[in-house]
Amino acid sequence: MSINGVFRTSVSGMNAQANRLSAISDNIGNANTDGYKRSEMEFSSLIFSQSDGQYNSGSVTTQVRQTISQQGSTASTSSATDVAIQGDGFFIVQDGNGRDFYTRAGSFVEKTQNVAGTETTYLVNSAGYRLTGTSLTDGTTGAIELPVGKLIAPSETTSAEFALQLPSSATAVAGAAAPTATSPADSEFTKKTSVVVYNQLGEARTLDVYLTKTADSPTNSTDDWTISVFDQAQSTDGGFPYTALAPETLVEYSLDVPFDPTTGVPTSAIGPQSLTLADGSEIDLDFSSVTQYASDFSAKVTPDGNPAGYISEFQISDEGIVNGVMNTGDTVPLYQINLATFSSPDRLTAGVGNVYSANSNSGAAVTGIPGVNGFGSLQSNAIEQSNVDLATELTDMIESQRSYSANSKVFQTGSEILDVIINLKR
Known part of the structure; x- marks a missing residue:
């Protein structure tokens, strides 16, 4: 072996350890960078x-191996x-030129930017990349534009989902009959809740929802409940009876639901229901999430629609919906955040600003809705921290320092041997 081989090998060893130290340096420097993914060096012998x-x-x-x-x-x-x-999954973000990039850093803030002479407010991360999503108004996909300071038009309520948990321990009311619109003020019922709906002009109407247990098991083969809905504006002193003056229509809806006492679910599926409001418009009612378990009463009624108003703040839900919170307290869904996945995410190309771009090795981006078809779920009011472990990085740094010193000693020893060979001539 030529003595020159010693220099070649030791220099390559020092270069390899210097590369490893560079990666370690980046990892330590970004230990507190949201969504940062550490890099590590893999060594290969020639x-x-x-x-x-x-x-x-x-x-x-x-x-370089990215994690x-x-x-x-x-x-x-x-x-x-x-x-x-x-x-x-990755958030899909765009730069100022509309090019798509991908990131795991989910800390976004509202920022107003001047685009073609127009002031537009976006959700941007610390590097200035704009979060993208699909508009729930017109179905277009692009950078999320927040309607700051703009009047939001009212939206009529057309549907409402009733998620009701009725307590199995409740006792059937006397007379085993649910109240009707003409019942007296002291009518008996089991539970009561309410929901606010809106017409085309954004005017609010409050609907009273009465839940009445009318039959108990085992005296009866099933536990029977009646769900009744009336318009609070048509009530007498806030309750029964309910009456309507022309041209309004009396709002009166009733649904009988028998429950299997052994399973706590309706004996048969509840199909689509419809409620006619005082102005003659209709609301589709969804009672598919009604149960009767040995638990406390709970009612979550979710209608669509909103009044006219201004949005005062924004929030992102666990489902990836960007909502505007109006000055009235109502929320307006604005955008659906989409995620992107890749066949080989570890082979994406890293870019400035903690973002990645696709290449032939990573595969093309596949987009979808969070929590569906293998896409990751979202957690609001949270951020993903870097996956850097400082103890591991410092240990690797010590190892690299020792290896670099050892390689330099080999180079130094080769130099001394070369001096001996040169001195043989003297």
Whole structure:
């Protein structure tokens, strides 16, 4: 083996350890960068052909390995526009030129930018990339534009979902009959809740929802409940009876639901229902989430529609819906956030601003809704932290420092041997 081989091998070793130290330096520097994914070096040996009685030293090369698919820990925040991904997927963001990039950093803030002479407010991250989504108004997909300071038009209520948990321990009312619109003021019922709906002009009407248990098991084969709905504006002193003056229509809706006492669910599926309001418009009612378990009463009624008003703040839900919170307290869904996945996410190309771009090795981006068809779920009021472990990085740094010093000693020893060979002539 030529003595020059010692220099070649030791220099390649020092270069490899220097590359590893560079990656470690980046990891430590970004230990507190939201959504940052650590890089590590993989070493590979280059072996030259050997001859009898003589060893030809090779060299070592490094290859960067990104841990993009490795989940970082989640931290709670107080910002309603912070969101973290649990599982597979990336937020799709755009730069000022409309080019798509991908990131796991979910800390977004409202920022007004001047675009073609127009002031537009976007949700942007710390690097200035704009979060994208699909508009729930017109179905277009692009950078999320927040309607700051703009009057939001009213939206008529057309549907309402009733998620009701009725207590199995409740006792049937006397007379085993639910109240009607003409019942007296002291009519008996089991539970009561209410829901606010809106007409085309954004005028609010409150609907009273009465839940009355009319039959008990085992005296009866089923536990029977009646769901009754009336318009509070047509009530007498806030309750029964309910009456309507022309041209309004009397709002009176009733649904009998028998429950299987052994399972706590209706004996048969409740199909689509419809309620006619005082102005003659109709609302589709969904009672598919009604149960009767040995639990406390709970009622979550979710209607669509909203009044006219201005949006005072924004929030992102766990379903990836960007909602505007109006000055009236109502929420207006504005955008659906989409996620992107890749066949080989660890081979994405890293870019400035903690973003990634697709390439032939990573595969093309596949987009979808969070929590559906293998896409990760979202957690609002949270951010994904970097996956850097400082203890591991510092340990690797010490190892690299020792290896670099050892390689330099080999180089120094080779230099001393070369001096001896040169001095043989003297």
